[in-house]
Amino acid sequence: MTSGNLELVQILASWAASAPVLVAVVRLDERRLSPFALARAWPTVSRDAAVFALWMFGFHPAFVLAFFLTHFMRTRALLRGALLGTAWTLAVVAVDVGAQWTAATTVEWLGE
Secondary structure (H helix, E strand, C coil): CCHHHHHHHHHHHHHHHHHHHHHHHHHHHHHHCCHHHHHHCCCHHHHHHHHHHHHHHCCCHHHHHHHHHHHHHHHCCHHHHHHHHHHHHHHHHHHHHHHHHHHHHHHHHHCC
16 A cells, blocks of 8 residues: 555545544534523534535644634633633544544554
8 A cells, every 4th residue: 555545544534533523522512502602603504614624624633723712712701712622622633643543553454
C-alpha cells in the first residue's frame, strides 16, 4: 500500500469517527439547554451547514475549535462557553487521532 493510499484510509477513518461525535455533542447539548439558551443557538440549517463545511475541510482542529466555540459561547456565558468548546475540541481531536492511528495500525497488521 502506498503512502497516498494509507492517507486516504486515515482520512476516511477520521471522517467516520469525527462527524458522528461532533454532531452528537451538539445535538445532545441542544436537548439539555434552557429555552432561553436554545433561542441563542444556531438555527438548524446553519448548524448543519457548518458541520458539512467541517466535513468538506477534513475536521481540522482549528475549524472544530471555531465550531465548538461558536456553539458554546453563543449558548452560555463567554468564559464557560470557551472552556466547554475547548474541552470538546480536545475530545474530538482525540477521537480523530485514535481513528487515524487505528486505521494505520490495522493496515500495517494486515500486511499491506
